[in-house]
Amino acid sequence: MECRTTKIFNLVAFSGLLGLFTSSCYYDNYDDLYGNVNACDTSAVTFSQDIKMIIGQNCEGCHNGASASGGLNLAGHQNISTSALSGAILDRVTRNAGDPLLMPPGQALSDCDQSKLRTWINEGAPNN
Numbered sequence: 300m301e302c303r304t305t306k307i308f309n310l311v312a313f314s315g316l317l318g319l320f321t322s323s324c325y326y327d328n329y330d331d332l333y334g335n336v337n338a339c340d341t342s343a344v345t346f347s348q349d350i351k352m353i354i355g356q357n358c359e360g361c362h363n364g365a366s367a368s369g370g371l372n373l374a375g376h377q378n379i380s381t382s383a384l385s386g387a388i389l390d391r392v393t394r395n396a397g398d399p400l401l402m403p404p405g406q407a408l409s410d411c412d413q414s415k416l417r418t419w420i421n422e423g424a425p426n427n
């Protein structure tokens with residue numbers, strides 16, 4: 300009876316230790332194994348992979364077609380690059396929260412999306 304209790308105790312203690320070891324190991328190596336999911340990768344920004352989606356999801360709802368807000372159509376590379384190279388897009392998306400001229404209105408883009416836009420514009424806003 301005494302022996303059995305000890306075995307169970309050892310088993311519980313061992314799995315507890317194992318759990319602790321494997322979980323700390325998992326977290327220690329998380330970035331190495333899977334990459335840092337929170338990192339913003341601006342090393343290879345392209346219009347087709349990044350910019351088109353950022354503008355499409357955050358701007359085109361208002362800036363599209365004949366009745367585009369502010370008379371600014373942001374559909375397609377030609378329109379987007381023209382506005383980008385004029386400085387208008389960065390001027391609006393980098394304004395402070397609460398500024399009535401911030402775009403999208405009242406809801407700033409993520410820092411990562413802003414960085415990607417800046418990178419692409421600095422590269423000349425190519426259709427890549």
Ligand code: HEC
Pocket residue numbers: 354357358359360361362368369371382387388391392399400402403404408
């Ligand atoms: C909810 C609707 C809405 C969304 C979404 C929106 N805008 Fe606007 N935008 C407006 C309105 C309305 C104006 C005109 C008033 C003003 O100038 O602030 C405007 C004006 C602008 C202007 C100035 C146009 C000019 O020539 O004076 C730029 C540049 C602009 N938006 C860029 C953007 C970008 C880039 C995004 C996405 C990141 C975006 N907007 C998202 C409604 C929107």
